[in-house]
Amino acid sequence: MEGGVMMKKESLKVTGMTCAACAKAVEKGISKMDGVNAAGVNFATEKLTVEFDENKVGIVEVKTAVIKAGFGVEEKQNETIREIMIPISGMTCAACAQASEKHIRKLPGVHEASVNFAAEKAKVVYDPSKTRISAIKEAIVNAGYQPLEIEAGAGTDEEKVRRQRQVKTLWTKFGVSAIFTVPLFYIAMGHMIGLPVPAAVTPHMYPLRFAILQMLLTIPVIAAGYKFYTVGFTRLIRREPNMDSLIAIGTGAAFLYGLYAVVQIAAGHVSYVEKLYFESAGVIITLILLGKYLESVARGKTSEAIKKLMGLAPKTAVVVHDGKEISIPIDEVEVEDTVLVKPGEKIPVDGEVVEGRTSIDESMLTGESLPVEKSAGNNVIGGSINKNGIIKFKATKVGKDTALAQIIKLVEEAQGSKAPIAQMADIVSGYFVPIVISIAIVAGLGWYVAGMGSIFALTIFISVLVIACPCALGLATPTAIMVGTGKGAEYGVLIKSGGALETAHKIQTIVFDKTGTITEGTPSVTDIMTTNGFDENALLQLSASAEKGSEHPLGEAIVKKAKEKHVEFLQVENFTAIPGHGIEGRIQDKVILLGNKKLMEDRNIDLVLQQESDRLAQEGKTPMFVAMDDKLAGIIAVADVVKENSKKAIAVLHSMGIEVAMITGDNQRTAEAIAKQVGIDRVLAEVLPQDKANEVKVLQQEGKKVGMVGDGINDAPALAQADIGIAIGSGTDVAMESADIVLMKSDLMDVATAIRLSKKTLTNIKQNLFWAFAYNTAGIPVAAGLLYLFDGPLLNPMIAAAAMSLSSVSVLTNALRLRGFRAVKN
Numbered sequence: 071m072e073g074g075v076m077m078k079k080e081s082l083k084v085t086g087m088t089c090a091a092c093a094k095a096v097e098k099g100i101s102k103m104d105g106v107n108a109a110g111v112n113f114a115t116e117k118l119t120v121e122f123d124e125n126k127v128g129i130v131e132v133k134t135a136v137i138k139a140g141f142g143v144e145e146k147q148n149e150t151i152r153e154i155m156i157p158i159s160g161m162t163c164a165a166c167a168q169a170s171e172k173h174i175r176k177l178p179g180v181h182e183a184s185v186n187f188a189a190e191k192a193k194v195v196y197d198p199s200k201t202r203i204s205a206i207k208e209a210i211v212n213a214g215y216q217p218l219e220i221e222a223g224a225g226t227d228e229e230k231v232r233r234q235r236q237v238k239t240l241w242t243k244f245g246v247s248a249i250f251t252v253p254l255f256y257i258a259m260g261h262m263i264g265l266p267v268p269a270a271v272t273p274h275m276y277p278l279r280f281a282i283l284q285m286l287l288t289i290p291v292i293a294a295g296y297k298f299y300t301v302g303f304t305r306l307i308r309r310e311p312n313m314d315s316l317i318a319i320g321t322g323a324a325f326l327y328g329l330y331a332v333v334q335i336a337a338g339h340v341s342y343v344e345k346l347y348f349e350s351a352g353v354i355i356t357l358i359l360l361g362k363y364l365e366s367v368a369r370g371k372t373s374e375a376i377k378k379l380m381g382l383a384p385k386t387a388v389v390v391h392d393g394k395e396i397s398i399p400i401d402e403v404e405v406e407d408t409v410l411v412k413p414g415e416k417i418p419v420d421g422e423v424v425e426g427r428t429s430i431d432e433s434m435l436t437g438e439s440l441p442v443e444k445s446a447g448n449n450v451i452g453g454s455i456n457k458n459g460i461i462k463f464k465a466t467k468v469g470k471d472t473a474l475a476q477i478i479k480l481v482e483e484a485q486g487s488k489a490p491i492a493q494m495a496d497i498v499s500g501y502f503v504p505i506v507i508s509i510a511i512v513a514g515l516g517w518y519v520a521g522m523g524s525i526f527a528l529t530i531f532i533s534v535l536v537i538a539c540p541c542a543l544g545l546a547t548p549t550a551i552m553v554g555t556g557k558g559a560e561y562g563v564l565i566k567s568g569g570a571l572e573t574a575h576k577i578q579t580i581v582f583d584k585t586g587t588i589t590e591g592t593p594s595v596t597d598i599m600t601t602n603g604f605d606e607n608a609l610l611q612l613s614a615s616a617e618k619g620s621e622h623p624l625g626e627a628i629v630k631k632a633k634e635k636h637v638e639f640l641q642v643e644n645f646t647a648i649p650g651h652g653i654e655g656r657i658q659d660k661v662i663l664l665g666n667k668k669l670m671e672d673r674n675i676d677l678v679l680q681q682e683s684d685r686l687a688q689e690g691k692t693p694m695f696v697a698m699d700d701k702l703a704g705i706i707a708v709a710d711v712v713k714e715n716s717k718k719a720i721a722v723l724h725s726m727g728i729e730v731a732m733i734t735g736d737n738q739r740t741a742e743a744i745a746k747q748v749g750i751d752r753v754l755a756e757v758l759p760q761d762k763a764n765e766v767k768v769l770q771q772e773g774k775k776v777g778m779v780g781d782g783i784n785d786a787p788a789l790a791q792a793d794i795g796i797a798i799g800s801g802t803d804v805a806m807e808s809a810d811i812v813l814m815k816s817d818l819m820d821v822a823t824a825i826r827l828s829k830k831t832l833t834n835i836k837q838n839l840f841w842a843f844a845y846n847t848a849g850i851p852v853a854a855g856l857l858y859l860f861d862g863p864l865l866n867p868m869i870a871a872a873a874m875s876l877s878s879v880s881v882l883t884n885a886l887r888l889r890g891f892r893a894v895k896n
Contacts, residue, residue: 077107078121079119079120082117083116083144085142085144096111096118099135099136105123105125105127106132107121108121118136120132144181151181152196154193154194157218157219158185158210158217159215159236162313165312166312167186168185169214170213173210174209177196177209178200178201179200180194180196181195182194187545187548214301240359244359244362246290247291247294248356250290251291251356254287254291254349258348258349273343281343281346284346284348285329287348288348291352291356292321294355295317301314302314313538317358319507319535320532321351321532321536323531324348324528325347327347331346350532350868354868358871358875361874361876364882365882383453384400387419388410389409389410395410400419403418404465405466405468408462408464410462413459414457415456416456417430417456419452419467420467420468422463422464424462424464425446425461426459429457430444431455450463452475453474477559477564491835498843503538506850510530513531514528514531514534529866530854534853537850537865537870537871537874542881543842545881545882546881549838551568551571551835553888553889555568557891561820562820563812563814563893565824566809566811570810571831571832572828573775573793573794575832577776577794579730579774579777580777580821581765581776582733582780583781584736587780588716588748594627594630595627596707596709597705598706599679599706600703606704609704613628614629616664624708625653640657648665648669650668651665651669652669660699662698664695665694670695670697670702673700679702686705689743689747690742693705694707713816717748719819723821726825732744732754733765738755740755760787762785762788765788775793775794776792777792777821778792779821780797781798794811797812819893822894830888830891837884838881838884841881849870849877852865853870
């Protein structure tokens with residue numbers, strides 16, 4: 071309520087902003103609205119926060135204003151919004167993906183539609199109350215493609231079979247076309263290069279036979295490539311031409327001109343024997359089918375990582391019911407079922423061990439090479455391998471809720487997403503084919519008008535159509551993202567989107583949360599010092615016995631240490647907790663005091679170990695004094711110990727030119743001590759949980775790209791605020807939800823792995839885009855006769871077809887080089 075006016079505050083997700091200027095434009099537009107009190111846009115989080123008078127303006131008007139400013143508003147995800155992935159067959163180039171997207175977006179209730187040409191999948195976010203899946207599928211059919219069964223997450227076998235069928239079909243088509251193209255090419259060109267041609271079909275003696283034989287050999291080749299014509303001309307009629315349209319027009323023109331030449335030869339115009347164009351049509355189709363086959367094989371390899379993940383889950387599980395062991399399909403396992411797993415078998419679902427001991431290989435999920443010891447109370451992950459013991463565990467997560475299913479979903483979403491760098495290629499792909507057709511017509515007519523004759527003009531026309539390759543442009547970004555995210559998953563680095571993969575390498579400053587990220591997150595005993603004749607074991611025994619009834623984390627650390635050393639616990643009497651100071655108790659008729667310096671001073675105990683205590687405090691440890699019968703017995707120091715690889719990981723980040731900061735609620739002295747141990751550049755101490763996001767914002771205001779690494783619920787706002795949020799896999803679900811990258815292990819080395827993978831992937835994408843653009847930019851003018859204009863060679867359409875096929879294959883092969891990426895080693 072402001073001066074009697076009811077003010078309402080709302081947050082909206084704004085899409086389509088590409089820079090800070092966009093954020094300013096939205097802010098400015100909303101602020102001008104009557105009834106709007108305040109408007110702020112956070113470009114990093116893409117959030118618009120608006121405060122307005124409901125009596126003057128509504129949230130619908132605010133959304134409309136955002137859209138009018140040229141941006142989008144993402145509706146809040148609720149129970150009415152659904153996201154699905156629909157596999158699509160029949161797409162042959164990036165223009166096909168654009169056409170499918172366009173048709174799906176026209177449907178009411180569709181919030182987002184993104185078609186990934188490389189993955190052959192459509193990601194659709196829609197409102198089921200406004201449109202149905204059947205309508206989405208119908209839109210894909212109307213666009214000229216075939217929607218396949220929607221993936222529920224375990225459709226690997228079907229996907230694999232479909233891919234194999236596609237590869238086999240393409241190989242068969244190529245085989246058929248090659249069988250007829252080889253003799254066609256020999257007969258058409260052999261006599262020109264002095265090779266013996268059967269006398270019955272020599273062009274000078276029997277021109278009509280020569281022409282008809284070529285025509286007959288070309289027809290099966292055109293039949294093998296019939297899809298180019300059915301799809302290509304359909305797309306042309308719809309005014310959405312694609313790569314098939316280019317091939318169909320080019321080879322169709324060559325074949326039709328050949329038929330015209332046959333008619334002329336039959337009519338006695340023998341000179342047309344030199345104007346047959348059948349071999350061009352045959353060779354072009356055969357080479358493009360070969361290119362499509364190689365492309366299909368390579369594309370299958372880009373999604374190998376996801377197939378490996380999907381193949382981890384076993385098909386069946388052994389469940390114990392009423393004392394009986396029953397083997398059931400994995401889909402039938404319910405939460406709370408008791409599952410039995412024998413040595414060498416895979417863990418079917420997530421759960422908690424209730425009986426038995428074993429070691430489990432989790433490397434395929436977390437990247438952790440050493441088997442992890444498991445006993446009652448420990449969690450197990452579905453898909454991991456039981457090495458050497460029999461265990462029973464209670465199922466806690468099944469089906470799509472298991473860790474493996476969630477990882478697969480994350481990787482699939484990342485592979486289906488588009489990186490910002492792909493936007494330019496998408497825009498070009500949308501206009502590419504109509505422009506190429508226009509260039510081909512203009513170039514052909516230009517040369518014809520210049521007096522070069524119909525054959526020369528036709529050669530130019532076909533060469534321009536055939537050399538243009540929208541495929542290379544369409545595959546450049548998604549294939550690299552698919553291989554990159556898949557490779558990350560292999561090492562336990564889950565990158566949630568193409569955008570995150572692109573941005574990660576730009577990070578200049580990384581902020582680590584201290585507790586649970588740089589440190590283990592649980593206090594441990596680091597030092598035991600004794601005096602007045604006490605030995606270490608006796609001191610530990612007394613302290614642990616006294617602390618056994620305490621719930622204080624420092625006390626729990628002492629008890630844990632005693633258990634590790636198999637110390638026998640003594641009976642404690644008259645246990646008293648002294649808030650803010652420590653504890654007091656009686657053991658074997660002796661009064662035990664355990665606590666801080668203040669407690670000892672209150673009881674007038676001589677602190678003979680004061681110097682050691684100060685030194686321990688300077689190292690970031692918490693010294694606890696132990697006294698027996700008013701005499702100091704020693705000090706036990708407890709600290710949240712630094713993780714084994716923290717120092718190495720920070721050194722690796724420094725070697726990459728990245729500044730490292732640490733954020734913590736600890737006091738400055740403790741924080742400085744930890745920072746010194748691991749080599750932190752900047753310390754942000756005494757920061758309250760709710761202020762972590764503000765600290766990240768301050769760094770961003772210095773003009774830096776900031777990454778935040780954390781694991782707790784209180785890290786979630788900071789993870790969302792950062793340019794890239796990285797969550798430690800051992801952390802909370804909330805932190806993982808807010809993050810852009812999730813590390814399955816609690817190893818900070820994986821932060822460097824993620825950044826290095828981002829750098830390698832982006833370099834690969836840039837290489838792909840460069841070659842795709844360079845190929846088309848150089849190839850089309852050459853095909854149009856630019857070199858011939860300056861007394862250079864004229865490009866043969868057959869060579870143009872070979873170059874086009876190779877361009878797609880080379881982009882895919884380059885993307886597959888990322889499979890050789892190796893994680894940063896300890």
